[in-house]
Amino acid sequence: MGIQTPNGFNRDNSGKRIVVDPVTRIEGHMRVEVNVDADNVIRNAVSSGTMWRGIEVILKDRDPRDAWAFTERICGVCTGTHALTSVRAVENALGITIPENANSIRNLMQLALQVHDHVVHFYHLHALDWVDLVSALSADPRATSTLAQSISSWPLSSPGYFKDLQTRLKKFFESGQLGPFKNGYWGSKAYKLPPEANLMAVAHYLEALDFQKEIVKIQTIFGGKNPHPNWLVGGVPSPINVDGTGAVGAINIERLNLISSIIDRLIEFNEQVYLPDVAAIGSFYKDWLYGGGLSGKSVLSYGDVPEHANDYSSKSLKLPRGAIINGNLSEVLPVDHANPGEIQEFVVHSWYKYPDETKGLHPWDGVTEPNYVLGPNAKGTKTAIEQLDEGGKYSWIKAPRWRGHAMEVGPLARWVVGYAQNKAEFKDPVDKFLKDMDLPLSALFSTLGRTAARALESVWAGRQMRYFQDKLVANIKAGDSSTANVDKWKPESWPKEAKGFGFTEAPRGALAHWIKIKETKIDNYQCVVPTTWNGSPRDPQGNIGAFEASLMNTPMVNPEQPLEILRTIHSFDPCLACSTHVMSPDGQEMASVKVR
Amino acid sequence: MGAATETFYSVIRRQGITRRSFHKFCSLTATSLGLGPLGASRIANALETKPRVPVIWMHGLECTCCSESFIRSAHPLVKDAVLSMISLDYDGTIMAAAGHQAEAILEETRAKHKGQYILAVEGNPPLNEGGMFCIDGGKPFVEKLKMVAEDAMAIIAWGACASWGCVQAAKPNPTQATPIDKVIANKPIIKVPGCPPIAEVMTGVITFITTFGKLPELDRQGRPKMFYAQRIHDKCYRRSHFDAGQFVEEWDDEAARKGYCLYKMGCKGPTTYNACSTVRWNGGVSFPIQSGHGCIGCSEDGFWDKGSFYDRLTNIKQFGIEKNADQIGMMAAGAVGAAVAAHAAVTAVKRLAGKREDAHHTS
Numbered sequence: 001m002g003i004q005t006p007n008g009f010n011r012d013n014s015g016k017r018i019v020v021d022p023v024t025r026i027e028g029h030m031r032v033e034v035n036v037d038a039d040n041v042i043r044n045a046v047s048s049g050t051m052w053r054g055i056e057v058i059l060k061d062r063d064p065r066d067a068w069a070f071t072e073r074i075c076g077v078c079t080g081t082h083a084l085t086s087v088r089a090v091e092n093a094l095g096i097t098i099p100e101n102a103n104s105i106r107n108l109m110q111l112a113l114q115v116h117d118h119v120v121h122f123y124h125l126h127a128l129d130w131v132d133l134v135s136a137l138s139a140d141p142r143a144t145s146t147l148a149q150s151i152s153s154w155p156l157s158s159p160g161y162f163k164d165l166q167t168r169l170k171k172f173f174e175s176g177q178l179g180p181f182k183n184g185y186w187g188s189k190a191y192k193l194p195p196e197a198n199l200m201a202v203a204h205y206l207e208a209l210d211f212q213k214e215i216v217k218i219q220t221i222f223g224g225k226n227p228h229p230n231w232l233v234g235g236v237p238s239p240i241n242v243d244g245t246g247a248v249g250a251i252n253i254e255r256l257n258l259i260s261s262i263i264d265r266l267i268e269f270n271e272q273v274y275l276p277d278v279a280a281i282g283s284f285y286k287d288w289l290y291g292g293g294l295s296g297k298s299v300l301s302y303g304d305v306p307e308h309a310n311d312y313s314s315k316s317l318k319l320p321r322g323a324i325i326n327g328n329l330s331e332v333l334p335v336d337h338a339n340p341g342e343i344q345e346f347v348v349h350s351w352y353k354y355p356d357e358t359k360g361l362h363p364w365d366g367v368t369e370p371n372y373v374l375g376p377n378a379k380g381t382k383t384a385i386e387q388l389d390e391g392g393k394y395s396w397i398k399a400p401r402w403r404g405h406a407m408e409v410g411p412l413a414r415w416v417v418g419y420a421q422n423k424a425e426f427k428d429p430v431d432k433f434l435k436d437m438d439l440p441l442s443a444l445f446s447t448l449g450r451t452a453a454r455a456l457e458s459v460w461a462g463r464q465m466r467y468f469q470d471k472l473v474a475n476i477k478a479g480d481s482s483t484a485n486v487d488k489w490k491p492e493s494w495p496k497e498a499k500g501f502g503f504t505e506a507p508r509g510a511l512a513h514w515i516k517i518k519e520t521k522i523d524n525y526q527c528v529v530p531t532t533w534n535g536s537p538r539d540p541q542g543n544i545g546a547f548e549a550s551l552m553n554t555p556m557v558n559p560e561q562p563l564e565i566l567r568t569i570h571s572f573d574p575c576l577a578c579s580t581h582v583m584s585p586d587g588q589e590m591a592s593v594k595v596r
Numbered sequence: 597m598g599a600a601t602e603t604f605y606s607v608i609r610r611q612g613i614t615r616r617s618f619h620k621f622c623s624l625t626a627t628s629l630g631l632g633p634l635g636a637s638r639i640a641n642a643l644e645t646k647p648r649v650p651v652i653w654m655h656g657l658e659c660t661c662c663s664e665s666f667i668r669s670a671h672p673l674v675k676d677a678v679l680s681m682i683s684l685d686y687d688g689t690i691m692a693a694a695g696h697q698a699e700a701i702l703e704e705t706r707a708k709h710k711g712q713y714i715l716a717v718e719g720n721p722p723l724n725e726g727g728m729f730c731i732d733g734g735k736p737f738v739e740k741l742k743m744v745a746e747d748a749m750a751i752i753a754w755g756a757c758a759s760w761g762c763v764q765a766a767k768p769n770p771t772q773a774t775p776i777d778k779v780i781a782n783k784p785i786i787k788v789p790g791c792p793p794i795a796e797v798m799t800g801v802i803t804f805i806t807t808f809g810k811l812p813e814l815d816r817q818g819r820p821k822m823f824y825a826q827r828i829h830d831k832c833y834r835r836s837h838f839d840a841g842q843f844v845e846e847w848d849d850e851a852a853r854k855g856y857c858l859y860k861m862g863c864k865g866p867t868t869y870n871a872c873s874t875v876r877w878n879g880g881v882s883f884p885i886q887s888g889h890g891c892i893g894c895s896e897d898g899f900w901d902k903g904s905f906y907d908r909l910t911n912i913k914q915f916g917i918e919k920n921a922d923q924i925g926m927m928a929a930g931a932v933g934a935a936v937a938a939h940a941a942v943t944a945v946k947r948l949a950g951k952r953e954d955a956h957h958t959s
Contacts, residue, residue: 019695019734020694020695021695021731021732021733021734022688022694022695022698022732022733023694023695024688024689024690024691024692024693024694024698025688025689025690025691025692025694026688026689027659027660027689028655028660029655029730029731029732029737031731031734050730050731050732051657051729051730051731052722052729052730052771053657053722053729053763053764053771053773054764054770054771055763055764057768057770058763058764058766058767058768058769058770058900062904063904063906065904065905065906066904066905066906069892069905070763070766070900073659073661073762073763073791074659075659075660076658076659076660076661076662076663076664076665076792077659077660077661077664079661079664120667124667124690125689125690128692133692168679172679175647175648176647177647177648177650177683177685179648179678179679179682179683179684179685180678180684180685180687180690180691180692181691181692182685182691182692182693182701183692183693183697183698183700183701184692184693184697185692185693185697206675209667209673209674209675210673210675212667212668213667213668213669213670213795213878213879216668216878217878217879217881220877220878220881220882220887221881221882221887222887223884223887223889224877224882224883224884224885224886224887224888224889225794225872225877225878225882225883225884225887226668226877226878227661227664227665227668227792228661228791228792228894229887230884230887230889230892231889232847232889234847235847235848236888237847237887237888237889238887238888238889239848239852239853239888240853241853241854241855244853244854245854246853246854246855246856247853248855249833249834249854249855249886250852250853250854250855250888258881370725370729370770372725372728380734382726382728383726383727383728383735383736384734384735385731385734385735386734396729481853482848483847483848484847484848486846486847486848489846489847560696561697562694562695566694577657577658577659577660
């Protein structure tokens with residue numbers, strides 16, 4: 001029974017169908033449908049992106065120097081990362097270099113986002129998949145304190161602290177108004193933490209909520225606001241003036257001190273709260289190692305955080321670059337964004353139309369014509385979907401493939417690539433984490449592994465921020481205060497036609513933008529984003545994407561309560577506003593959409 | 597800490613609101629909902645006995661920057677707002693429940709708190725393709741939005757998306773993304789524009805309602821006057837450089853390092869109504885102009901389609917006079933999208949011209 005997919009999954013949609021819509025605690029709109037067998041094990045998974053905004057269409061004929069602001073609005077959760085990708089794409093197309101200080105500042109902004117995003121993801125979007133809030137009410141505050149002090153030297157750990165918190169929680173629950181915690185899956189057998197671990201986690205949920213707003217102040221200092229700080233083609237907008245008239249309005253010693261103190265605090269939070277929490281919670285879920293999906297087979301990382309300004313080679317990138325296919329960790333393959341045969345997008349199961357849907361298209365030559373049709377076996381109507389037909393079109397997300405392979409991207413993909421490259425800064429923390437947990441390497445390829453990789457990466461990012469802050473200060477000390485290169489600011493200095501690409505590692509994974517510029521305006525803009533990779537529907541060969549693969553073969557405690565589905569989908573930190581917005585090479589065909 | 601079980605009424609009484617003004621708030625709310633005097637006493641009774649005002653927070657086409665901004669609030673802390681000031685019963689971004697369990701909450705809140713909940717909307721509905729460019733629970737988001745709006749006490753339009761349309765509504769607006777006041781009629785809608793709005797402005801609007809027991813006073817465009825009545829330019833700390841004719845001419849030039857005015861780099865502060873230069877961002881750390889980039893005007897209607905962010909506001913041909921936010925609101929409401937930009941740009945040019953003529957002029 002069932003159909004074997006080329007990428008090695010046996011899917012069978014004969015069992016009971018379960019629909020989760022909306023999937024909550026994610027960015028954007030998403031739907032998941034699964035079939036479970038008689039033992040409530042997931043045997044078929046269908047993930048659908050349920051929104052489309054068309055930002056690249058809107059970018060056509062705009063000033064390329066403005067593109068960062070438009071693309072930044074693709075996502076307010078990973079705010080800034082699209083803007084960074086965009087300024088890199090424009091600089092790549094026009095041959096613009098940036099000063100060393102701008103590189104350090106951009107890295108600081110991008111790394112601050114990584115830490116912020118990872119912390120908020122774990123505590124506010126993901127923790128309730130592991131933590132039973134109601135169970136925390138019956139915890140012994142003294143035992144909670146003992147537990148907390150046994151795993152970390154974090155000072156907020158006294159019995160009184162946990163007792164106060166528990167009292168507040170009790171009052172909250174007794175009020176009968178449970179707010180965002182209403183109808184949660186409290187009491188489910190899928191929750192495995194003792195009450196004390198639950199109470200500790202709830203305390204850190206609230207502490208992280210207080211603290212996250214501090215992390216982003218680094219983006220505010222350089223970019224003026226967060227979410228959505230300001231960026232600049234050719235450098236960064238914030239000038240440096242440490243010792244002259246008007247220094248008070250520029251990056252000066254007070255600003256540098258503020259950045260430094262935030263870095264100290266976030267390193268402390270990562271290392272004393274976040275990572276110990278993930279290890280402590282994980283230790284109760286060691287027998288729940290589902291959700292690996294594609295992570296042990298095919299992973300992709302573009303790399304990011306250049307050591308040197310304008311050097312985007314693998315050697316310069318501190319986050320690793322490369323692709324692994326067919327589970328062969330002994331070979332990390334090089335990735336080329338400009339090679340038309342590597343990254344291609346397919347639409348046979350997406351709500352778009354290609355002249356020939358058996359073929360994929362490279363982003364520089366992408367085509368997008370919305371084509372909202374349901375497959376013949378869908379249930380309901382076009383505006384009241386009861387069940388999708390995965391045999392037909394079923395998602396606003398396209399299906400990107402690397403050399404024909406469905407790939408997983410994200411923190412786990414990055415760390416697997418770094419591990420496979422034998423880089424000590426990735427390999428050692430993974431080995432230590434697994435050893436402390438008494439788990440084999442294979443355990444890394446799981447929902448829990450994805451969640452752990454994110455925590456390890458947050459720790460790594462905090463340390464890198466210290467490094468780049470020191471580098472920035474050293475460079476200023478050496479007499480270089482330059483933050484922007486304006487040689488090619490004026491469009492008159494640009495060639496008639498140009499094309500380029502820019503890439504980053506967004507918190508959720510590999511992100512790239514491709515741009516074509518003609519007569520100083522955007523002729524063509526295309527983004528392939530992390531959730532397009534992870535949330536992709538099937539391709540013409542029938543390969544399933546990372547979300548769908550990760551749900552396969554997971555047993556559910558109670559199919560009426562989609563806790564396991566949420567746990568695994570959340571481990572990717574989906575961003576649907578990011579994934580569902582593709583472009584048209586010529587804005588003409590969009591006119592047909594408008595008149596519908 | 598004990599605030600968790602306080603009622604809306606006890607919270608506002610503690611903050612000095614008289615019983616009389618509390619009832620006035622209730623009857624005004626009832627009137628705006630078309631509920632009549634019986635409705636007013638029902639609302640009053642509910643607010644006196646119901647612990648916290650239920651809030652339903654819905655997401656259409658958006659990027660979630662408004663939610664992200666909201667959780668940045670320094671005063672009040674967002675945990676206190678959510679645990680002790682309001683009851684955030686439905687918000688897809690943070691709620692524990694999903695799927696059927698989430699949908700059930702919407703149904704319950706609508707039924708149980710009819711006419712007594714606040715609907716906060718982030719993002720907007722697309723109307724093309726039968727609304728299916730934004731699908732929620734298998735159906736068009738716009739249907740769900742209209743349904744929940746029907747029984748709301750008041751509606752908050754968070755950010756530029758819900759207020760004006762924002763980026764997905766920029767030309768050619770392929771999905772026909774539409775601001776919420778175009779699909780919801782006969783309800784008070786408080787527009788809190790910005791991409792995103794400032795965190796403390798967002799929590800400020802909500803706590804204003806719970807503290808003073810009334811909806812904030814709005815300008816003609818539906819924005820709270822307390823935060824949106826003045827231009828960023830009016831309160832900008834670099835204004836003296838504008839008045840003195842001291843401008844940044846190029847990124848990272850000497851003038852930029854000295855913190856001169858960014859007007860010539862395309863700053864839209866002179867035409868943008870928002871609190872950035874006073875409240876500032878992220879607990880008062882900075883705001884765009886302070887960090888060296890011009891304002892891009894993200895709280896203004898249609899700011900994506902007013903030329904490049906680096907175009908100087910001098911690209912205008914006619915002359916105008918000083919106007920206040922209300923008057924400009926009328927102009928904008930008259931579908932003269934560029935009028936705001938044009939008028940204030942003229943103001944800036946005039947000031948600039950005047951400055952050159954009279955070096956001793958002080959304003």
